[in-house]
Amino acid sequence: MDYARLTIGQMAKLNNISTQALRYYDQIGLLKPRFYDEDNKYRYYSIEQCAVLDAIIHMQSLKFSLSQIKYF
DSSP: OOTTSEEHHHHHHHHTOOHHHHHHHHHTTSSOOSEEOTTTOOEEEOTTHHHHHHHHHHHHHTTOOHHHHHHO
């Protein structure tokens, strides 16, 4: 696994979340991939973004809405 750039599948697996959720977070601007390959249209995340995703998941468990989380 190349930890410099995680594919959406790798990011999902590492964080026990669906790829659909990650795509949705990208769509609403909550968690944008760090890198985007124009040639193959792949989204790539950095390992540091796992901490951001952990915070999002934790805030959701505390019943914050995605719009509230995005505000923070």
